[in-house]
Amino acid sequence: MFHNAHDYGSGGGVVLIQQMTSTLELQPDAAPRIAENLKGLEASTLTNFRQVARESGVLERKFSLPTTYVIASQTDIASGKVKGDYGYLALSYVGFNGKGTQALFHVDHFCGLCGGSGYVLMNKNIFGMWKIQREFFTMES
8 A cells, every 4th residue: 555665565564553534525626536546436436435434433453454553542643652663544434336346445644754645446356355456645745
């Protein structure tokens, strides 16, 4: 995820994920820009994402990642009680298409000197595995 200096797929280090999902209210001009930059994005996926991304909820430790990860509260992250090797990630709720085969979510990466923000579009293959199809970064530093 995020093709930058932090390679979360390498299996090295600890990825820190904020426990509460972030909320996102898309501006009217954002949806067309997202669709333009995420070729293959289905309208139903974007519509569902716009609805669910407005809400916040608690993430559970159910991710299948190629590296070690910790889910922590914003309070513990801010106080330094828990630390990750790459700063931390804040994820939105996930929007799905009607068939449950396409997913869209927003991610913020906070890392002190660097960071980023963007959208990730995933597809489920015939074996039931999710794979990143495209990424659209709205901010990188």
